[in-house]
Amino acid sequence: xxxxxxLKGLGVTLKEFLATYIDDIKQVPSRYSGGKEVIDQSNVGExxxxxxxxxxxxxxKLPERxxxxxxxxxxxxxETDARDPRCTACGICAKVCPPQCIWIVxxxxxxxxxxxxxxxxxxxxxxxxxxxxxxxxxxxxxIKMNHDFEIAAYKRMPHLVFxxxxxxxxxxxYARIRPTDYGExxxxxxAKESEKAAAKPADKPAKPAAAPSAAAASAPAAEAAPAAxxxxxxxxxxxxxxxxxxxxxxxxxxxEAAPAAxAPAGVSSKRTxxxxxxxxxxxxxxxxxxxxxxxxxxxxAEAAPAxxxPAPAASTGRNxxxxxxxxxxxxxxxxxxxxxxxxxxx
Amino acid sequence: xxxxVETVMQTLPFNDAVPGAVLxxxxxGLVVAPDRVLELARYxxxxxxxxxxxxxTSIDWPQYLEVxxxxxxxxxxxxxxxxxxRLADKGNPVMPSLTPVWPGxxxxxxxxxxxxxxxxxxxxxxxxxxxWDGFDGFPLRKDYRESYYEEDSKPFKSRHPDxxxxxxxxxxxxxxxxxxxxxWDPDLWTSPQVEYRRIMGVDExxxxxxxxxxxxxxxxxxxxxxxxxxxxxxxxxxxGENVVGLEPEMGYLHxxxxxxxxxxxxxxxxxxxxxxxxxxxxxxxxGYVLAVExxxxxxxxxRAEYLRVIMAEFTRIISHFIAVGFLFNDLGAYFTxxxxxxxxxxxxxxxxxxxxxxxxxxxxxxxxxxxxDLPEGWIKRARELVxxxxxxxxxxxxxxxxxxxxxxxxxxxxxxxxxxxxxxxSMAGPMLRASGVPYDLRKVAPYSIYDRFEFDVCSRPExxxxxxxxxxxxxxxxxxxxxxxxxxxxxxxxxxxxxxxQYQVRVPAxxxxxxxxxxxxxxxxxxxSDGKPNPYRYHVRAPTFINLTSLEKMTIGHKVADAVVILxxxxxxxxxxxx
Numbered sequence: 001x002x003x004x005x006x007l008k009g010l011g012v013t014l015k016e017f018l019a020t021y022i023d024d025i026k027q028v029p030s031r032y033s034g035g036k037e038v039i040d041q042s043n044v045g046e047x048x049x050x051x052x053x054x055x056x057x058x059x060x061k062l063p064e065r066x067x068x069x070x071x072x073x074x075x076x077x078x079e080t081d082a083r084d085p086r087c088t089a090c091g092i093c094a095k096v097c098p099p100q101c102i103w104i105v106x107x108x109x110x111x112x113x114x115x116x117x118x119x120x121x122x123x124x125x126x127x128x129x130x131x132x133x134x135x136x137x138x139x140x141x142x143i144k145m146n147h148d149f150e151i152a153a154y155k156r157m158p159h160l161v162f163x164x165x166x167x168x169x170x171x172x173x174y175a176r177i178r179p180t181d182y183g184e185x186x187x188x189x190x191a192k193e194s195e196k197a198a199a200k201p202a203d204k205p206a207k208p209a210a211a212p213s214a215a216a217a218s219a220p221a222a223e224a225a226p227a228a229x230x231x232x233x234x235x236x237x238x239x240x241x242x243x244x245x246x247x248x249x250x251x252x253x254x255x256e257a258a259p260a261a262x263a264p265a266g267v268s269s270k271r272t273x274x275x276x277x278x279x280x281x282x283x284x285x286x287x288x289x290x291x292x293x294x295x296x297x298x299x300x301a302e303a304a305p306a307x308x309x310p311a312p313a314a315s316t317g318r319n320x321x322x323x324x325x326x327x328x329x330x331x332x333x334x335x336x337x338x339x340x341x342x343x344x345x346x
Numbered sequence: 347x348x349x350x351v352e353t354v355m356q357t358l359p360f361n362d363a364v365p366g367a368v369l370x371x372x373x374x375g376l377v378v379a380p381d382r383v384l385e386l387a388r389y390x391x392x393x394x395x396x397x398x399x400x401x402x403t404s405i406d407w408p409q410y411l412e413v414x415x416x417x418x419x420x421x422x423x424x425x426x427x428x429x430x431x432r433l434a435d436k437g438n439p440v441m442p443s444l445t446p447v448w449p450g451x452x453x454x455x456x457x458x459x460x461x462x463x464x465x466x467x468x469x470x471x472x473x474x475x476x477x478w479d480g481f482d483g484f485p486l487r488k489d490y491r492e493s494y495y496e497e498d499s500k501p502f503k504s505r506h507p508d509x510x511x512x513x514x515x516x517x518x519x520x521x522x523x524x525x526x527x528x529x530w531d532p533d534l535w536t537s538p539q540v541e542y543r544r545i546m547g548v549d550e551x552x553x554x555x556x557x558x559x560x561x562x563x564x565x566x567x568x569x570x571x572x573x574x575x576x577x578x579x580x581x582x583x584x585x586g587e588n589v590v591g592l593e594p595e596m597g598y599l600h601x602x603x604x605x606x607x608x609x610x611x612x613x614x615x616x617x618x619x620x621x622x623x624x625x626x627x628x629x630x631x632x633g634y635v636l637a638v639e640x641x642x643x644x645x646x647x648x649r650a651e652y653l654r655v656i657m658a659e660f661t662r663i664i665s666h667f668i669a670v671g672f673l674f675n676d677l678g679a680y681f682t683x684x685x686x687x688x689x690x691x692x693x694x695x696x697x698x699x700x701x702x703x704x705x706x707x708x709x710x711x712x713x714x715x716x717x718x719d720l721p722e723g724w725i726k727r728a729r730e731l732v733x734x735x736x737x738x739x740x741x742x743x744x745x746x747x748x749x750x751x752x753x754x755x756x757x758x759x760x761x762x763x764x765x766x767x768x769x770x771x772s773m774a775g776p777m778l779r780a781s782g783v784p785y786d787l788r789k790v791a792p793y794s795i796y797d798r799f800e801f802d803v804c805s806r807p808e809x810x811x812x813x814x815x816x817x818x819x820x821x822x823x824x825x826x827x828x829x830x831x832x833x834x835x836x837x838x839x840x841x842x843x844x845x846x847x848q849y850q851v852r853v854p855a856x857x858x859x860x861x862x863x864x865x866x867x868x869x870x871x872x873x874x875s876d877g878k879p880n881p882y883r884y885h886v887r888a889p890t891f892i893n894l895t896s897l898e899k900m901t902i903g904h905k906v907a908d909a910v911v912i913l914x915x916x917x918x919x920x921x922x923x924x925x
Contacts (some may be wrong), residue, residue: 131617
């Protein structure tokens, strides 16, 4: 019959139209009462209707492997609260980077001898193609892909050229966003450490003991490997939490105001003193935001107000003066802090 | 590819038929004398059955320029026959065009002219194709340096250990690096319409025995036009509503992917291939790693092979959903079918994101394996899709689309390509199969582990837009069939060959051409290595670029509205067309 195809098609459209509403009604708690902010879409394939989410009020739950701009991990020394970057400035990430968006300056000691630490580390986010090769080939697990994709800024330079401070995040942040990878890497690390620990005492007594010690070393490694679950087990989550708590406690003692980052050794010839000031303020705001994201909800009240100081100094000029940019940045940082804290709560 | 070529050469003494044509039997093909190549080409097509000119490219060797033709026979599934024409005079390289023999060489020869400066005598329309007329130089020559040139090859030395980040714009400000060809003045640029005389034709005066004259008008569809699927321009000569001439203009998205590829190390190229056909990055990855693996000779673990096939087939489904959905968009159904297609695509992209970390720019394949194993829960979600959801959705699609009378009326008999034309124009993929040529590389020349799966080659005899739609829909069913088998059989095991992951792979000197059945057609990667960390020559046979060759042929005689549909049925992606 002429027209039957069209009617059939219209039937499909009507069904789809209704299915979306039915899907929404079935959801508990309802999406539209503000009950949900992060939407896990892993079972969405079983729904019939549309499954769009209403960004930015709602957000997708990102898969762990989601990659955006790289970040640099640092360990926090429990006693001194000093930052200990994992990066050794070996330059493999800069060599493997397809668009060549990574610049590294290796740090030098007092005698001018190069040491295994970056003095400067830049990633140009406008060039970065988010491929993840740097993270894949880093032998020290120092560079990883961040989940934070909301990096819009008014200007390319310098806002989107991230420096060492802006790129640095604590390891605990990494453990939070990519628990599986973190768990696997920690297992390998522990296995290596126990291997070392096993090898050391064996080395001392006599040389012939080396062979059995190697066997002994591989035994704990073999033990440790299966202990590393592909997905985080409840025990491991507990352990990670305890670790994070310990670190937080250590941090609380030191106070947030103890920035351990040493002043960059070689300042880029292009940067004016003002710019450096501004960048520093920016980095501080960022750090505060990160710290807030890391801290438990209770600590957020204390951490969140940290960035605002520059805000009162804001001028009202229409052209965006450096102060204003700074203010905007601080605001953004505060927002980010709030967001991160919220994410934590959730 | 080298060994089979040799065997072919031993059994085919072409010099008996075309004396003096073949100069040398190189390891990588037949070296042909430039003045005899046209004769040899005719002989090969007519007598030897090499009717399908798959790829034309060129290499800038230190002593000469070399134009390379990869020939196949559609009916006989023969191994490739490679013709190599060496042109010693780099200042004025000239050779006869093979477009009269294989019309499919048209755009590809224009590209060689554009990129390498080889002039093809007898070519009907030898103009630059990807670059504009005011472009100075031939970018794929080894001595060419781009505007913000830094070094011949990555990694650049300025990055480490004393990397000072600075901006290309600061190093070489605009205008310091701009040059025009000799005798070219941008201010005196003539109207581009002059170039379209070919399609405008001559005004033939009064027609049909009356005094009424019909005026031909030149209409630009695009580059900013919703129906062109990106920045693509169709220059159409029309008489009333009828299309009498058409000239595709492309290159708005050109970034010289191939030059970038030659600056890159081998592994750096993988994420760049994502950006070719950005709908189907997994397939692009697969094609590229297969080419390099051919040179390296690595053994890919079982599990990785299966994962590759799973990803490639999911990609095919995505691509066909989009093709079908947007075909309807072009037909005036607006976004309803396109969004249904997009919605299913989102679910598959969720899977890609889960395994590779990115939805579209997957960067998933590696030389010898894949980047990462499946995360927990992945197989469950994939099963839900393949066994339940996608078949259900396909049924819905059939209900919504296949029986629609408006659709049938608009597409049946529109943009017909006969079997012979489709082969001559080097059509590939669904375009070729919709013209009644059951030529699917997964069956004809199985790569990866496709020979283990049961599936049918979808083909239709009609050769019109409807047949192309039907072939794509049928291929989705076949992809689901392959996916079911692959997911069922997915073995446990490693995903990379043993040994440490290398970021600086060693690729022995040589030449490899790998072709896979991408969602849009034969996707080929041509890699020449000289043993250094960077490829000496890197060329992509982009299926949609070559499929556009027949656009003019298909469109002439139809209405303007049909031109949109015919273009939609080719399913172009400008990231790949322009490269």
